[in-house]
Amino acid sequence: METVKERRGVLTKVFRDYQLYVLALPAIAYLLIFHYIPIYGVLMAFKKFNAVLGIWGSEWVAFEHFQRFFKSYQFWPIIKNTLTLSVYQLAVGFPIPIILAMLLNQTRNKRFKSIVQTVTYAPHFISIVVLVGMVFIFLSPGSGLVNHVIAAFGGERMLFMGEPAYFKTIYVLSGVWQNMGWSSIIYLAALASISPEMYEAAKVDGANKWQQILKIDLPSIMPTATILLILQVGQIMNVGFQKVFLMQTPLTAASQEIISTYVYKIGLIHSDFSYSTAINLFNSIINVVLLITVNQIARRSSNTSLW
Incomplete structure:
Protein backbone atom coordinates (compact mmCIF):
# COMPACT_ATOMS: atom_id res chain seq x y z
CA MET A 1 0.00 0.00 0.00
CA VAL A 61 40.69 -7.76 -29.39
CA ALA A 62 40.35 -6.97 -25.64
CA PHE A 63 43.23 -4.74 -24.44
CA GLU A 64 45.38 -4.97 -27.57
CA HIS A 65 45.04 -1.25 -28.42
CA PHE A 66 45.93 -0.20 -24.87
CA GLN A 67 49.06 -2.38 -24.94
CA ARG A 68 49.99 -0.92 -28.32
CA PHE A 69 49.74 2.60 -26.89
CA PHE A 70 51.70 1.79 -23.74
CA LYS A 71 54.51 0.20 -25.80
CA SER A 72 54.56 3.01 -28.37
CA TYR A 73 57.65 5.24 -28.44
CA GLN A 74 55.28 8.21 -28.38
CA PHE A 75 53.61 7.22 -25.10
CA TRP A 76 55.92 8.95 -22.63
CA PRO A 77 56.59 12.11 -24.71
CA ILE A 78 52.83 12.64 -25.19
CA ILE A 79 52.05 12.00 -21.51
CA LYS A 80 54.89 14.31 -20.47
CA ASN A 81 53.77 17.10 -22.82
CA THR A 82 50.16 16.82 -21.67
CA LEU A 83 50.97 16.77 -17.95
CA THR A 84 53.56 19.55 -18.01
CA LEU A 85 51.30 21.83 -20.04
CA SER A 86 48.28 21.08 -17.83
CA VAL A 87 50.13 21.53 -14.53
CA TYR A 88 51.78 24.72 -15.81
CA GLN A 89 48.39 26.08 -16.86
CA LEU A 90 46.83 25.14 -13.50
CA ALA A 91 49.71 26.56 -11.43
CA VAL A 92 49.68 29.92 -13.24
CA GLY A 93 46.06 30.23 -14.34
CA PHE A 94 44.26 29.14 -11.18
CA PRO A 95 45.49 31.72 -8.60
CA ILE A 96 45.44 34.78 -10.88
CA PRO A 97 41.59 35.11 -11.03
CA ILE A 98 41.52 34.81 -7.22
CA ILE A 99 44.08 37.58 -6.85
CA LEU A 100 42.24 39.75 -9.37
CA ALA A 101 38.90 39.23 -7.59
CA MET A 102 40.35 40.14 -4.18
CA LEU A 103 42.02 43.26 -5.56
CA LEU A 104 38.81 44.37 -7.27
CA ASN A 105 36.87 43.71 -4.08
CA GLN A 106 39.13 46.09 -2.18
CA THR A 107 38.79 48.80 -4.84
CA ARG A 108 36.46 51.57 -3.71
CA ASN A 109 36.52 53.62 -6.95
CA LYS A 110 33.49 52.15 -8.76
CA ARG A 111 34.36 53.73 -12.11
CA PHE A 112 37.89 52.33 -12.09
CA LYS A 113 36.57 48.95 -10.94
CA SER A 114 34.02 48.78 -13.78
CA ILE A 115 36.67 49.74 -16.36
CA VAL A 116 39.05 47.02 -15.13
CA GLN A 117 36.26 44.45 -15.13
CA THR A 118 35.25 45.35 -18.69
CA VAL A 119 38.84 45.23 -19.95
CA THR A 120 39.55 41.87 -18.30
CA TYR A 121 36.20 40.28 -19.27
CA ALA A 122 36.36 41.26 -22.96
CA PRO A 123 39.10 38.79 -24.09
CA HIS A 124 36.94 35.87 -22.99
CA PHE A 125 34.62 36.51 -25.93
CA ILE A 126 37.43 36.30 -28.49
CA SER A 127 37.34 33.00 -30.37
CA ILE A 128 40.31 30.63 -30.08
CA VAL A 129 41.04 31.00 -33.80
CA VAL A 130 41.23 34.79 -33.52
CA LEU A 131 43.30 34.57 -30.35
CA VAL A 132 45.89 32.29 -31.96
CA GLY A 133 45.98 34.60 -34.99
CA MET A 134 46.70 37.53 -32.66
CA VAL A 135 49.49 35.54 -30.98
CA PHE A 136 51.14 34.83 -34.35
CA ILE A 137 50.84 38.50 -35.37
CA PHE A 138 52.24 39.91 -32.11
CA LEU A 139 55.12 37.42 -32.05
CA SER A 140 55.97 37.63 -35.75
CA PRO A 141 59.76 38.03 -36.22
CA GLY A 142 59.31 40.62 -38.97
CA SER A 143 56.34 42.77 -38.00
CA GLY A 144 55.40 41.60 -34.50
CA LEU A 145 55.08 44.15 -31.71
CA VAL A 146 57.09 42.03 -29.27
CA ASN A 147 60.05 41.74 -31.64
CA HIS A 148 59.89 45.47 -32.40
CA VAL A 149 60.26 46.15 -28.66
CA ILE A 150 63.14 43.66 -28.39
CA ALA A 151 64.89 45.25 -31.37
CA ALA A 152 64.35 48.75 -29.92
CA PHE A 153 66.30 47.72 -26.82
CA GLY A 154 69.14 46.29 -28.91
CA GLY A 155 68.11 42.64 -28.82
CA GLU A 156 67.83 40.17 -31.67
CA ARG A 157 64.51 39.30 -33.22
CA MET A 158 63.27 35.82 -32.35
CA LEU A 159 61.05 33.25 -34.03
CA PHE A 160 58.97 32.55 -30.91
CA MET A 161 56.49 30.22 -32.61
CA GLY A 162 59.33 28.17 -34.06
CA GLU A 163 61.03 27.48 -30.72
CA PRO A 164 59.61 24.56 -28.69
CA ALA A 165 60.94 26.10 -25.46
CA TYR A 166 58.51 29.05 -25.71
CA PHE A 167 55.39 27.10 -26.64
CA LYS A 168 54.11 26.28 -23.12
CA THR A 169 54.66 29.80 -21.80
CA ILE A 170 52.93 31.39 -24.79
CA TYR A 171 50.02 28.95 -24.47
CA VAL A 172 49.57 29.52 -20.74
CA LEU A 173 50.01 33.31 -20.67
CA SER A 174 47.66 33.87 -23.61
CA GLY A 175 45.10 31.68 -21.83
CA VAL A 176 45.49 33.65 -18.61
CA TRP A 177 44.98 36.92 -20.47
CA GLN A 178 41.86 35.57 -22.14
CA ASN A 179 40.18 33.94 -19.14
CA MET A 180 41.33 35.60 -15.91
CA GLY A 181 38.59 38.25 -15.90
CA TRP A 182 35.79 35.82 -16.69
CA SER A 183 37.07 33.29 -14.13
CA SER A 184 37.16 35.96 -11.42
CA ILE A 185 33.37 36.51 -11.61
CA ILE A 186 32.52 33.56 -9.37
CA TYR A 187 35.06 34.73 -6.77
CA LEU A 188 33.64 38.25 -6.86
CA ALA A 189 30.20 36.76 -6.24
CA ALA A 190 31.55 34.88 -3.22
CA LEU A 191 33.23 38.03 -1.90
CA ALA A 192 30.01 40.02 -2.36
CA SER A 193 28.30 37.73 0.17
CA ILE A 194 30.68 38.80 2.96
CA SER A 195 28.98 41.01 5.53
CA PRO A 196 30.28 44.63 5.56
CA GLU A 197 30.24 44.43 9.36
CA MET A 198 33.25 42.10 9.20
CA TYR A 199 35.30 44.77 7.41
CA GLU A 200 34.11 47.44 9.83
CA ALA A 201 35.11 45.30 12.79
CA ALA A 202 38.50 44.64 11.21
CA LYS A 203 39.06 48.38 10.70
CA VAL A 204 38.16 49.05 14.34
CA ASP A 205 40.75 46.46 15.35
CA GLY A 206 43.34 48.29 13.24
CA ALA A 207 43.53 45.87 10.28
CA ASN A 208 44.92 47.31 7.04
CA LYS A 209 43.89 46.29 3.50
CA TRP A 210 46.42 43.47 3.32
CA GLN A 211 45.27 42.02 6.64
CA GLN A 212 41.62 42.25 5.57
CA ILE A 213 42.43 40.27 2.44
CA LEU A 214 44.29 37.57 4.40
CA LYS A 215 41.88 37.30 7.34
CA ILE A 216 38.49 37.93 5.67
CA ASP A 217 38.57 37.66 1.87
CA LEU A 218 40.80 34.62 1.47
CA PRO A 219 39.06 32.37 4.06
CA SER A 220 35.65 33.38 2.65
CA ILE A 221 36.41 32.21 -0.89
CA MET A 222 38.39 29.08 0.04
CA PRO A 223 35.36 26.72 -0.24
CA THR A 224 34.60 28.08 -3.72
CA ALA A 225 38.26 27.90 -4.74
CA THR A 226 38.49 24.31 -3.46
CA ILE A 227 35.51 23.17 -5.53
CA LEU A 228 36.87 24.85 -8.67
CA LEU A 229 40.32 23.36 -8.05
CA ILE A 230 38.83 19.87 -7.79
CA LEU A 231 36.97 20.37 -11.08
CA GLN A 232 40.07 21.68 -12.84
CA VAL A 233 42.26 18.83 -11.58
CA GLY A 234 39.60 16.43 -12.86
CA GLN A 235 40.16 17.91 -16.33
CA ILE A 236 43.94 18.14 -16.08
CA MET A 237 44.54 15.69 -18.95
CA ASN A 238 42.07 17.48 -21.24
CA VAL A 239 44.27 20.29 -22.49
CA GLY A 240 42.42 22.35 -25.07
CA PHE A 241 42.77 20.59 -28.42
CA GLN A 242 41.79 23.49 -30.64
CA LYS A 243 44.31 25.99 -29.32
CA VAL A 244 47.23 23.54 -29.20
CA PHE A 245 46.46 22.29 -32.70
CA LEU A 246 46.29 25.82 -34.12
CA MET A 247 49.53 26.83 -32.39
CA GLN A 248 51.48 23.86 -33.73
CA THR A 249 53.97 24.65 -36.49
CA PRO A 250 55.99 22.27 -38.72
CA LEU A 251 59.10 23.17 -36.72
CA THR A 252 57.64 22.31 -33.33
CA ALA A 253 54.69 19.94 -33.92
CA ALA A 254 56.53 16.88 -32.60
CA SER A 255 57.48 18.55 -29.30
CA GLN A 256 53.98 20.03 -28.87
CA GLU A 257 52.03 16.81 -29.35
CA ILE A 258 49.51 16.12 -26.58
CA ILE A 259 46.89 13.41 -26.13
CA SER A 260 43.98 15.34 -27.69
CA THR A 261 45.90 16.31 -30.85
CA TYR A 262 47.38 12.80 -31.12
CA VAL A 263 43.89 11.25 -30.87
CA TYR A 264 42.66 13.61 -33.60
CA LYS A 265 45.49 12.70 -35.97
CA ILE A 266 45.27 8.95 -35.31
CA GLY A 267 41.48 8.78 -35.39
CA LEU A 268 40.38 11.22 -38.09
CA ILE A 269 43.44 11.66 -40.29
CA HIS A 270 44.70 8.05 -40.21
CA SER A 271 41.23 6.53 -39.61
CA ASP A 272 42.44 4.24 -36.83
CA PHE A 273 39.23 4.60 -34.84
CA SER A 274 39.74 1.75 -32.36
CA TYR A 275 43.24 2.84 -31.39
CA SER A 276 42.22 6.48 -30.93
CA THR A 277 39.19 5.44 -28.87
CA ALA A 278 41.42 3.37 -26.59
CA ILE A 279 43.78 6.32 -26.06
CA ASN A 280 40.90 8.67 -25.30
CA LEU A 281 39.34 6.16 -22.89
CA PHE A 282 42.67 5.85 -21.08
CA ASN A 283 42.79 9.64 -20.84
CA SER A 284 39.26 9.77 -19.38
CA ILE A 285 40.07 7.10 -16.80
CA ILE A 286 43.09 9.10 -15.61
CA ASN A 287 40.86 12.17 -15.22
CA VAL A 288 38.28 10.24 -13.19
CA VAL A 289 40.96 8.81 -10.89
CA LEU A 290 42.45 12.29 -10.35
CA LEU A 291 39.00 13.77 -9.68
CA ILE A 292 38.14 11.13 -7.06
CA THR A 293 41.57 11.38 -5.41
CA VAL A 294 41.59 15.18 -5.13
CA ASN A 295 37.97 15.18 -3.94
CA GLN A 296 38.85 12.75 -1.13
CA ILE A 297 41.89 14.81 -0.12
CA ALA A 298 39.83 18.02 -0.07
CA ARG A 299 37.06 16.42 1.97
CA ARG A 300 39.48 15.15 4.61
CA SER A 301 41.55 18.32 4.82
CA SER A 302 38.92 21.05 4.56
CA ASN A 303 35.47 19.36 4.71
CA THR A 304 34.76 20.85 1.28
CA SER A 305 34.15 18.47 -1.62
CA LEU A 306 31.94 17.70 -4.59
CA TRP A 307 30.38 14.71 -2.83
Missing part, protein backbone atom coordinates in the same frame (compact mmCIF):
# COMPACT_ATOMS: atom_id res chain seq x y z
CA GLU A 2 2.82 2.37 0.85
CA THR A 3 4.41 1.75 -2.54
CA VAL A 4 1.16 2.55 -4.35
CA LYS A 5 0.70 5.72 -2.31
CA GLU A 6 4.28 6.79 -3.01
CA ARG A 7 3.79 6.26 -6.75
CA ARG A 8 0.57 8.23 -6.71
CA GLY A 9 2.34 11.00 -4.81
CA VAL A 10 5.12 11.13 -7.41
CA LEU A 11 2.63 11.18 -10.29
CA THR A 12 0.65 13.93 -8.56
CA LYS A 13 3.80 16.05 -8.25
CA VAL A 14 4.68 15.43 -11.91
CA PHE A 15 1.22 16.48 -13.12
CA ARG A 16 1.20 19.46 -10.78
CA ASP A 17 4.59 20.75 -11.97
CA TYR A 18 4.45 19.49 -15.55
CA GLN A 19 5.54 22.90 -16.89
CA LEU A 20 8.91 22.51 -15.17
CA TYR A 21 9.41 19.03 -16.61
CA VAL A 22 8.55 20.31 -20.10
CA LEU A 23 11.16 23.04 -19.72
CA ALA A 24 13.69 20.41 -18.60
CA LEU A 25 13.04 18.12 -21.59
CA PRO A 26 15.47 19.85 -24.03
CA ALA A 27 18.31 19.62 -21.48
CA ILE A 28 17.49 15.97 -20.72
CA ALA A 29 17.34 15.16 -24.45
CA TYR A 30 20.69 16.91 -24.99
CA LEU A 31 22.35 14.87 -22.24
CA LEU A 32 20.90 11.60 -23.54
CA ILE A 33 21.73 12.21 -27.22
CA PHE A 34 25.18 13.77 -26.91
CA HIS A 35 26.54 12.40 -23.61
CA TYR A 36 24.99 9.04 -22.77
CA ILE A 37 24.15 7.36 -26.08
CA PRO A 38 27.69 7.96 -27.49
CA ILE A 39 29.12 5.97 -24.55
CA TYR A 40 28.18 2.93 -26.61
CA GLY A 41 31.08 3.84 -28.93
CA VAL A 42 33.59 3.09 -26.15
CA LEU A 43 33.32 -0.55 -27.22
CA MET A 44 35.52 0.31 -30.21
CA ALA A 45 38.48 0.55 -27.82
CA PHE A 46 38.22 -3.20 -27.28
CA LYS A 47 37.53 -4.20 -30.89
CA LYS A 48 39.23 -4.06 -34.27
CA PHE A 49 36.62 -1.75 -35.71
CA ASN A 50 35.37 -2.40 -39.22
CA ALA A 51 32.88 0.12 -40.57
CA VAL A 52 31.18 -2.55 -42.72
CA LEU A 53 30.63 -4.93 -39.81
CA GLY A 54 29.76 -2.23 -37.30
CA ILE A 55 30.76 -2.07 -33.65
CA TRP A 56 29.04 -5.29 -32.56
CA GLY A 57 30.20 -7.24 -35.61
CA SER A 58 33.84 -6.19 -35.40
CA GLU A 59 36.48 -8.54 -34.05
CA TRP A 60 37.02 -8.46 -30.28
